[in-house]
Amino acid sequence: MSxxxxxxxxxxxxxxxxxxxxxLQRISLSxxxxxxxxxxxxxxxxxxxLLRMIAGFEDVTEGAIFLFGDEIENLPPNKRPVNTxxxxxxxxxxxxxxxxxxxxxEMRGKSxxxxxxxxxxxxxxxxxxxxxxxxxxxxxxxxxxxxxxxRALAPQPKVLLLDEPLSALDLKLRQAMRxxxxxxxxxxxxxxxxxxxxxxxxxxxxxxxxxxxxxxxxQLGEAKDIYERPHNMFVADFIGETNLLEVxxxxxxxxxxxxxxxxxxxxxxxxxxxxxxxANVHMSVRPERLFLSDEPTESESLKGTIRDNIFVGTxxxxxxxxxxxxxxxxxxxxxDRGNKRIFEPGAAAYVNMEAEAARLLVD
Amino acid sequence: MARGKYDIKAFPGFLPMTILCLVxxxxxxxxVTIYSLNDSNSITNWEGVSFRWYAxxxxxxxxxxxxxxxxxxxxxxIIAATVSTTIATLAAxxxxxxxxxxxxxxxxxxxxxxLMVPEIVTAVATLIFFNSIGFTRGYLTILVAHIAFCIxxxxxxxxxxxxxxxxxxxxxxxxxxxxxRQAFTKILMPLMLPGIISGYILAFIISLDDFIITNxxxxxxxxxxxxxxxxxxxxxxxxNIMAISTMLLAVSIIMVTISYFVSxxxxxx
Amino acid sequence: MAAGAASGGSAKSDTYADARTWLLLPAWAVxxxxxxxxxxxxxxxxxxTKEFRGGVIWELSFAAYDQxxxxxxxxxxxxxxxxxxxxxxxWRSIWQAGAATLLSxxxxxxxxxxxxxxxxxxxxxxxxxxxxxxxxxxxxxxxxMKFMLRDQGPLNDFLISTGLIxxxxxxxxxxxxxxxxxFYSYLPFMVLPIYASVERYNFNLSEAAADLYASKMTxxxxxxxxxxxxxxxAGCILVFVPSLGSFLAPDLLGGAKNFMIGSLIEEQFKGNxxxxxxxxxxxxxxxxxxxVILMIFARQQAxxxxxxx
Numbered sequence: 001m002s003x004x005x006x007x008x009x010x011x012x013x014x015x016x017x018x019x020x021x022x023x024l025q026r027i028s029l030s031x032x033x034x035x036x037x038x039x040x041x042x043x044x045x046x047x048x049x050l051l052r053m054i055a056g057f058e059d060v061t062e063g064a065i066f067l068f069g070d071e072i073e074n075l076p077p078n079k080r081p082v083n084t085x086x087x088x089x090x091x092x093x094x095x096x097x098x099x100x101x102x103x104x105x106e107m108r109g110k111s112x113x114x115x116x117x118x119x120x121x122x123x124x125x126x127x128x129x130x131x132x133x134x135x136x137x138x139x140x141x142x143x144x145x146x147x148x149x150x151r152a153l154a155p156q157p158k159v160l161l162l163d164e165p166l167s168a169l170d171l172k173l174r175q176a177m178r179x180x181x182x183x184x185x186x187x188x189x190x191x192x193x194x195x196x197x198x199x200x201x202x203x204x205x206x207x208x209x210x211x212x213x214x215x216x217x218x219q220l221g222e223a224k225d226i227y228e229r230p231h232n233m234f235v236a237d238f239i240g241e242t243n244l245l246e247v248x249x250x251x252x253x254x255x256x257x258x259x260x261x262x263x264x265x266x267x268x269x270x271x272x273x274x275x276x277x278x279a280n281v282h283m284s285v286r287p288e289r290l291f292l293s294d295e296p297t298e299s300e301s302l303k304g305t306i307r308d309n310i311f312v313g314t315x316x317x318x319x320x321x322x323x324x325x326x327x328x329x330x331x332x333x334x335x336d337r338g339n340k341r342i343f344e345p346g347a348a349a350y351v352n353m354e355a356e357a358a359r360l361l362v363d
Numbered sequence: 364m365a366r367g368k369y370d371i372k373a374f375p376g377f378l379p380m381t382i383l384c385l386v387x388x389x390x391x392x393x394x395v396t397i398y399s400l401n402d403s404n405s406i407t408n409w410e411g412v413s414f415r416w417y418a419x420x421x422x423x424x425x426x427x428x429x430x431x432x433x434x435x436x437x438x439x440x441i442i443a444a445t446v447s448t449t450i451a452t453l454a455a456x457x458x459x460x461x462x463x464x465x466x467x468x469x470x471x472x473x474x475x476x477x478l479m480v481p482e483i484v485t486a487v488a489t490l491i492f493f494n495s496i497g498f499t500r501g502y503l504t505i506l507v508a509h510i511a512f513c514i515x516x517x518x519x520x521x522x523x524x525x526x527x528x529x530x531x532x533x534x535x536x537x538x539x540x541x542x543x544r545q546a547f548t549k550i551l552m553p554l555m556l557p558g559i560i561s562g563y564i565l566a567f568i569i570s571l572d573d574f575i576i577t578n579x580x581x582x583x584x585x586x587x588x589x590x591x592x593x594x595x596x597x598x599x600x601x602x603n604i605m606a607i608s609t610m611l612l613a614v615s616i617i618m619v620t621i622s623y624f625v626s627x628x629x630x631x632x
Numbered sequence: 633m634a635a636g637a638a639s640g641g642s643a644k645s646d647t648y649a650d651a652r653t654w655l656l657l658p659a660w661a662v663x664x665x666x667x668x669x670x671x672x673x674x675x676x677x678x679x680x681t682k683e684f685r686g687g688v689i690w691e692l693s694f695a696a697y698d699q700x701x702x703x704x705x706x707x708x709x710x711x712x713x714x715x716x717x718x719x720x721x722x723w724r725s726i727w728q729a730g731a732a733t734l735l736s737x738x739x740x741x742x743x744x745x746x747x748x749x750x751x752x753x754x755x756x757x758x759x760x761x762x763x764x765x766x767x768x769x770x771x772x773x774x775x776x777m778k779f780m781l782r783d784q785g786p787l788n789d790f791l792i793s794t795g796l797i798x799x800x801x802x803x804x805x806x807x808x809x810x811x812x813x814x815f816y817s818y819l820p821f822m823v824l825p826i827y828a829s830v831e832r833y834n835f836n837l838s839e840a841a842a843d844l845y846a847s848k849m850t851x852x853x854x855x856x857x858x859x860x861x862x863x864x865x866a867g868c869i870l871v872f873v874p875s876l877g878s879f880l881a882p883d884l885l886g887g888a889k890n891f892m893i894g895s896l897i898e899e900q901f902k903g904n905x906x907x908x909x910x911x912x913x914x915x916x917x918x919x920x921x922x923x924v925i926l927m928i929f930a931r932q933q934a935x936x937x938x939x940x941x
Contacts, residue, residue: 372835380746391777392776407784456648461651473660473667476667488915572769572770
């Protein structure tokens with residue numbers, strides 16, 4: 001696990017502008033040594049720009065970047081002890097796999113034979129020794145991906161940058177590679193900074209995640225935290241599936257906020273800093289944190305009418321219209337079917353949730 | 364052809380037109396090739412196949428003239444192609460990998476200038492230029508003129524190729540501690556090779572084939588193959604001219620074919 | 633689009649931005665000194681006084697342009713009336729080049745269309761077949777054409793042997809021979825741009841038209857042609873412009889009667905009889921015509937692109 005004493009990458013007030021367009025608005029963040037850190041956001045959010053600034057492919061308009069205490073933002077990429085796994089791998093097509101993996105070492109002044117030897121070791125690590133003399137085009141997508149990893153790791157960088165490295169793979173391979181990448185990070189003990197737009201990828205692999213949007217950091221935290229306690233609308237909506245309801249806050253007591261929503265429904269949510277009485281905000285509750293019942297329960301219960309049930313494999317998704325209010329989506333695991341009853345469309349039912357699960361969001 | 368009852372793309376008569384087009388393009392070349400093998404002193408009567416006119420090119424009364432002309436043509440073509448390809452490669456690197464800059468449009472205009480100005484105008488202008496600076500016309504003036512107007516022909520395939528190569532390869536090299544120069548020589552140049560070879564071949568053919576500009580700047584006594592052939596043709600088409608034309612034709616076709624296959628071999632895949 | 637701006641296409645790549653001046657310097661120098669400067673000097677020469685043994689005297693004179701446009705009688709002392717000799721040569725050149733362009737379009741369009749509708753894998757082979765002849769020496773091609781078209785040449789022999797004609801048709805030294813020669817010289821230039829635009833054309837549009845009851849010919853006229861018009865115009869210009877100033881085809885196939893601009897210019901620099909300022913002036917007039925055509929074309933292309941974007 002990561003070592004919170006040592007900071008591997010320290011980004012301080014970094015700004016990136018292209019002419020009038022601001023791609024990154026004053027970002028500050030610290031990435032710990034030996035951490036699997038993910039920059040997550042939709043395309044155009046600035047995550048790749050930030051990664052490329054760390055790699056040295058983009059200048060920093062304002063601010064500074066430190067690598068283990070050394071200021072690096074003015075160094076060219078070939079002087080920075082960080083390596084990148086590119087989105088489309090960028091394996092040199094005219095070189096063999098061994099030459100590709102050995103390239104960085106050779107550029108650092110190692111002899112050809114040393115570079116070959118180390119390349120061989122790296123290929124063993126990623127289990128591709130038998131392809132050492134092939135050209136990149138003769139390898140499958142997944143194999144190329146592993147070569148790209150081996151090549152970037154061979155010079156033993158202090159930090160490894162990964163720019164959406166799994167996006168070119170098909171779903172099955174992508175899932176397998178998530179595990180492999182995580183393993184590799186643990187084995188090598190190198191800090192990984194991973195860029196992705198895939199929230200599932202981010203949640204399954206990362207120690208910590210920075211969610212970005214429109215050039216700004218929206219939330220920084222551990223995967224579980226980000227999922228269960230989204231800080232704002234964007235994060236709640238972008239990560240996972242959620243019910244977003246407009247509510248107004250009536251009263252706050254003991255860390256609980258009493259809110260009401262359209263149709264006269266009342267509801268207790270957990271308090272969030274920065275939201276006071278009288279505020280009109282959004283409330284987020286994950287569909288799997290909801291359950292249905294015939295009668296009101298001890299939890300927060302809202303009355304409604306079942307509209308439809310949708311079978312989605314592992315779950316059943318039930319759409320329910322709250323009386324005079326918005327609709328909500330409830331997910332019921334299929335494995336629970338035995339002890340939970342399915343409500344037919346048109347039936348009256350109650351939607352229930354723990355106050356813990358209902359999160360108020362700042363805009 | 365008959366891919367079904369109604370083919371929205373097919374128009375009757377377009378295939379015959381295409382065949383007509385190819386016939387028109389190739390018939391004269393085929394005819395000259397066939398008649399170059401004619402075992403006759405006259406170009407009109409067919410008297411069987413022989414290679415006597417090919418032999419005549421190398422040993423006949425005009426052979427000395429052709430030998431010198433061929434030497435001039437090929438040395439000029441090789442030097443002009445080498446120099447113009449080098450210049451074009453450097454220029455393409457600046458144009459394709461140099462970001463946006465003020466003089467980009469101007470530079471592009473300058474590079475394509477020889478393609479826009481009618482050849483005869485370039486010829487006149489070059490003649491006037493050498494004359495006004497008091498440069499004696501000869502081998503050197505031909506060479507310099509060829510270097511200049513071959514640049515765009517070398518430039519086009521090279522820049523097209525470079526645009527097709529993503530710059531992430533060079534970025535990856537620099538990420539792996541290569542300097543800019545190393546990224547250029549170890550990564551970009553090898554990937555560019557097919558483009559550079561086709562650029563070189565096109566420049567070579569353009570130089571080898573040029574008649575008009577050469578005719579203006581060659582000065583007295585210096586001949587290249589096209590000017591020598593033109594001089595002979597003015598007195599009537601003779602069989603040995605058809606033989607030498609066929610050989611030159613073969614050189615062009617072989618070179619273009621090589622260029623075609625080289626550019627088809629995509630070493631980025 | 634921050635990510636787009638960041639990762640950048642290769643066209644926007646600035647890897648060698650710091651070295652671009654040095655990289656461009658050789659091209660600037662060679663083209664600037666040996667192409668641009670000569671063209672500018674040609675402009676200067678067209679305003680100088682001719683020397684009788686070829687060359688010029690460095691004295692400002694409008695005699696070259698005067699000679700081109702003005703007729704001043706036998707002794708050169710009458711007021712200026714329009715001199716038709718050279719204007720007619722230019723006019724004939726335009727006409728010949730236009731005819732060659734039309735001929736190329738009639739043959740080139742179906743060919744380009746046909747190639748562009750072949751399966752994708754064989755298209756490059758067809759394109760290659762069309763372009764090969766272009767790379768064969770223009771002189772050799774023109775000589776071959778002349779050889780073929782001669783009165784006793786293979787074409788007439790063939791036509792007589794099939795019984796279509798009784799005596800040879802005289803083609804060489806006619807306007808038609810020149811048109812044929814020009815057409816033959818530049819045909820690939822017509823085919824390639826049309827091919828490129830037909831290849832880009834989305835045939836779903838034709839299908840949509842057919843679905844809406846348009847006949848094939850209507851579809852071609854109303855849907856396809858407007859879409860590929862830029863390619864057709866580009867092809868016409870690529871044939872017309874070099875035809876206008878060509879020298880070999882009119883010289884070898886046209887004979888003395890069918891003089892074109894190229895021959896007129898060439899004559900001014902041959903031996904001692906020439907008139908360099910006049911040749912330079914004629915070249916300038918040709919160059920201006922070409923540049924005007926190219927500029928109109930460029931403006932239209934830009935407009936078309938804006939309309940499409």
